[in-house]
Amino acid sequence: MLDGFDALVLARIQFAFTVSFHFLFPAFSIGLASYLAVLEGLWLKTGREVYLTLFRYWLKIFAITFAMGVVSGIVMSYQFGTNWSVFSDRAGPVIGPLMAYEVLTAFFLEAGFLGVMLFGMEKVGKKLHFAATLAVAVGTFISAFWILAVNSWMHTPQGFIIGANGQFLPADWWAIIFNPSFPYRLVHTVIAAYLTTALIVGAVGAWHLLRDRGNAGARKMFSMAMWMAALVAPVQIFAGDLHGLNTLEHQPAKVMAMEGHFGSHPDGAPLILFGLPDQDAATVRYKLEIPKASSLILKHDLDAPLAGLDSVPREDWPPVPIVFWSFRVMVGLGFLMLGLGLFSLVARARGRLYDWPWLHRFALAMGPSGLVAVLAGWITTEVGRQPYTIYGLLRTSASASPLDAPAVAASLVAFVLVYFAVFGVGVWYLLKLMGHAPHAGEPGIEAGPDRPIRSAGITPAPAVERGQ
Amino acid sequence: MGVDFDLTIVWAFIIAFAVFAYVVMDGFDLGVGILFPRLEGDERAVAMNSIAPVWDGNETWLVMGGGGLLAAFPLAYAIVLPALYAPIIAMLLALIFRGVAFEFRWRDARHQAFWDRAFFGGSLLAALAQGIALGALLQGIAVEGRAYAGGWWDWLTPFSLLCGASLVAGYGLLGATWLIMKAEDGLQAKARRYAKRLGIVTVVAIAAVSAATPFLEIEYYARWFAWPNILLTAPVPLLVAVVAVAFWRSLDRREYAPFLLALALFALSFVGLGISMFPYVIPNEVTIWQAAAPEKSQIFMLIGASVLIPIILAYTAYAYWTFRGKVGTHGYH
Numbered sequence: 171m172l173d174g175f176d177a178l179v180l181a182r183i184q185f186a187f188t189v190s191f192h193f194l195f196p197a198f199s200i201g202l203a204s205y206l207a208v209l210e211g212l213w214l215k216t217g218r219e220v221y222l223t224l225f226r227y228w229l230k231i232f233a234i235t236f237a238m239g240v241v242s243g244i245v246m247s248y249q250f251g252t253n254w255s256v257f258s259d260r261a262g263p264v265i266g267p268l269m270a271y272e273v274l275t276a277f278f279l280e281a282g283f284l285g286v287m288l289f290g291m292e293k294v295g296k297k298l299h300f301a302a303t304l305a306v307a308v309g310t311f312i313s314a315f316w317i318l319a320v321n322s323w324m325h326t327p328q329g330f331i332i333g334a335n336g337q338f339l340p341a342d343w344w345a346i347i348f349n350p351s352f353p354y355r356l357v358h359t360v361i362a363a364y365l366t367t368a369l370i371v372g373a374v375g376a377w378h379l380l381r382d383r384g385n386a387g388a389r390k391m392f393s394m395a396m397w398m399a400a401l402v403a404p405v406q407i408f409a410g411d412l413h414g415l416n417t418l419e420h421q422p423a424k425v426m427a428m429e430g431h432f433g434s435h436p437d438g439a440p441l442i443l444f445g446l447p448d449q450d451a452a453t454v455r456y457k458l459e460i461p462k463a464s465s466l467i468l469k470h471d472l473d474a475p476l477a478g479l480d481s482v483p484r485e486d487w488p489p490v491p492i493v494f495w496s497f498r499v500m501v502g503l504g505f506l507m508l509g510l511g512l513f514s515l516v517a518r519a520r521g522r523l524y525d526w527p528w529l530h531r532f533a534l535a536m537g538p539s540g541l542v543a544v545l546a547g548w549i550t551t552e553v554g555r556q557p558y559t560i561y562g563l564l565r566t567s568a569s570a571s572p573l574d575a576p577a578v579a580a581s582l583v584a585f586v587l588v589y590f591a592v593f594g595v596g597v598w599y600l601l602k603l604m605g606h607a608p609h610a611g612e613p614g615i616e617a618g619p620d621r622p623i624r625s626a627g628i629t630p631a632p633a634v635e636r637g638q
Numbered sequence: 639m640g641v642d643f644d645l646t647i648v649w650a651f652i653i654a655f656a657v658f659a660y661v662v663m664d665g666f667d668l669g670v671g672i673l674f675p676r677l678e679g680d681e682r683a684v685a686m687n688s689i690a691p692v693w694d695g696n697e698t699w700l701v702m703g704g705g706g707l708l709a710a711f712p713l714a715y716a717i718v719l720p721a722l723y724a725p726i727i728a729m730l731l732a733l734i735f736r737g738v739a740f741e742f743r744w745r746d747a748r749h750q751a752f753w754d755r756a757f758f759g760g761s762l763l764a765a766l767a768q769g770i771a772l773g774a775l776l777q778g779i780a781v782e783g784r785a786y787a788g789g790w791w792d793w794l795t796p797f798s799l800l801c802g803a804s805l806v807a808g809y810g811l812l813g814a815t816w817l818i819m820k821a822e823d824g825l826q827a828k829a830r831r832y833a834k835r836l837g838i839v840t841v842v843a844i845a846a847v848s849a850a851t852p853f854l855e856i857e858y859y860a861r862w863f864a865w866p867n868i869l870l871t872a873p874v875p876l877l878v879a880v881v882a883v884a885f886w887r888s889l890d891r892r893e894y895a896p897f898l899l900a901l902a903l904f905a906l907s908f909v910g911l912g913i914s915m916f917p918y919v920i921p922n923e924v925t926i927w928q929a930a931a932p933e934k935s936q937i938f939m940l941i942g943a944s945v946l947i948p949i950i951l952a953y954t955a956y957a958y959w960t961f962r963g964k965v966g967t968h969g970y971h
């Protein structure tokens with residue numbers, strides 16, 4: 171069965187699988203940490219019960235999400251070495267320090283204050299607790315900063331020299347960190363995380379509004395989420411466009427694959443909306459296209475020439491069908507999010523935000539769309555970087571560890587089984603928590619029937635479970 | 639920059655510190671997991687509550703050890719991890735099970751028994767895998783050029799299994815002595831009994847690993863027994879004996895001393911490990927200087943590390959302080 175699957179292909183599948191799974195959690199928790207900080211801040215400022223209710227409601231969800239993010243993240247920090255040792259050896263002097271800074275400035279901050287955030291409200295008081303929540307929220311952002319600096323450097327490497335032993339050696343740290351694609355990728359990714367969270371919060375709010383439009387917590391969270399979607403979705407589309415133009419400048423082959431431009435267009439390139447790219451035949455079949463629109467978007471000029479993949483050696487082509495389709499999924503979902511935001515503005519203007527079931531059904535359906543779009547976006551940019559790990563300089567085929575195929579096959583199977591089982595169950599627990607309506611007197615993590623730290627002797631969890 | 643100031647040695651100590659911090663801190667919470675099947679009902683709640691607020695921070699030192707190795711000694715990272723592929727992957731998967739169990743066990747009463755087993759199994763396997771990885775590194779790794787040159791079962795030997803079992807016992811000891819500090823009454827008495835048994839096993843294991851190490855056909859023998867090294871190395875086993883006796887005498891009455899003395903046993907073992915390996919990071923093959931990142935990387939990181947590590951230690955201490963004292967079934971009072 172594994173014929174034709176060499177160790178390299180298996181290692182690539184394993185990395186893609188584990189990193190995709192992992193990123194789902196931070197994509198949600200980066201935004202959720204900030205949302206929790208906002209909720210707690212509003213509670214401290216206004217003293218309104220509903221904010222505390224929502225804070226406690228989402229804190230339980232955050233705890234599970236964060237735990238899954240941590241354990242799947244540890245896997246990533248070791249997988250560079252276990253499976254991509256040549257890459258690690260050669261790029262280590264440049265990317266290693268950035269990742270060390272991520273640990274020092276972000277991971278410790280998050281982990282150090284997470285305990286206080288989850289369990290410490292009664293022990294440290296409101297203000298210090300709020301400080302802990304802020305520390306965790308800031309930590310998630312700092313983490314994104316460093317890891318995206320590393321990732322962006324792999325796309326647009328600069329500020330290095332090549333040593334006699336073949337290693338990439340740092341020459342200018344400022345240039346390495348603030349490499350050309352980094353600001354765009356950082357903004358696009360962080361906004362994506364906020365949007366992802368807003369869509370999930372909105373969907374949970376919508377679910378409970380569909381059942382009980384009077385629920386104060388559901389109304390508040392839905393309203394907040396819809397503001398976020400309405401304001402941030404257009405910003406994200408704009409940021410994504412800028413990111414695309416930056417990619418055109420530095421990684422043109424990726425944009426050619428996104429656009430499905432196998433051939434060059436000297437006088438205006440069409441925008442292919444849909445079609446079936448055929449990499450071997452170097453053509454897009456059954457395509458539906460708008461003449462010259464691609465040149466208009468990418469060059470702001472209908473007749474601007476755009477080079478195609480025929481200007482790039484074939485061995486340097488990324489896998490076009492994957493990039494072409496993942497890009498369309500991302501963009502399509504982005505416009506649906508914009509649609510949801512606009513719909514909510516209309517509903518708000520008409521005073522029907524809380525009693526328009528179609529809006530709520532739409533928001534509910536869009537709940538996972540942020541996660542899907544985030545994955546599609548990462549697939550676009552990472553597969554689009556192929557066949558390189560460090561763009562233009564180190565090929566993926568030359569980056570892997572000298573491992574036997576059976577070793578990688580075994581670990582890949584183990585990862586797939588464990589991830590689907592463990593994280594599948596985790597997601598089910600999340601859905602269970604989301605399925606119960608927020609209510610006044612919402613139990614926190616440190617108290618209440620579903621966490622025995624305070625009340626195990628009084629109301630054991632099993633009794634409550636059975637009583638439901 | 640002083641001429642005699644060897645950044646590579648500084649970084650070797652920083653990474654060693656991170657690894658030791660990890661072993662000590664995650665050691666006791668893995669140890670609590672290893673003891674889990676021996677605890678019943680509320681005892682489990684107490685045991686888990688005693689580590690729930692700090693385990694994530696503890697495990698961050700593992701990321702620091704791995705990330706720091708990549709940053710400061712990329713060649714070592716690139717050779718060691720493929721060589722230890724199976725134990726490392728096993729450890730990562732085990733840590734997933736035990737990490738999520740902290741949250742999942744409270745969320746699903748019907749499957750609490752399952753997540754308790756996952757917590758135990760994950761803790762046990764992680765400890766075993768870490769010990770095996772250490773043993774496999776100590777017994778030597780085949781290197782060719784800048785890459786690992788062995789097969790994917792090279793790590794499996796009686797010696798590496800001995801190291802794995804030893805670390806399980808050692809972590810169990812840390813967990814038991816941690817519970818002596820954090821628990822009261824019945825659970826504390828139980829923890830004392832387990833600390834006694836595991837203390838014996840751990841000291842025997844330290845002796846066994848120490849006795850086997852000089853015969854691994856690596857230059858360890860010379861480093862330990864050649865004159866004048868022996869003047870420096872001889873105190874280590876003597877101190878282990880002194881600490882072991884002190885530990886034994888503290889067990890029946892003291893609350894904090896057993897944990898601190900168990901830590902001292904780990905510290906002495908760690909010093910012994912350092913004596914065996916220095917200045918190699920991969921025994922007989924790659925020295926810390928050969929594996930080191932260029933000076934520019936070392937300096938860039940040192941600026942951050944020298945400011946941030948003290949801050950990290952400060953707020954880690956704050957987190958521990960916040961959750962100090964005894965843990966009842968009714969939580970932190």
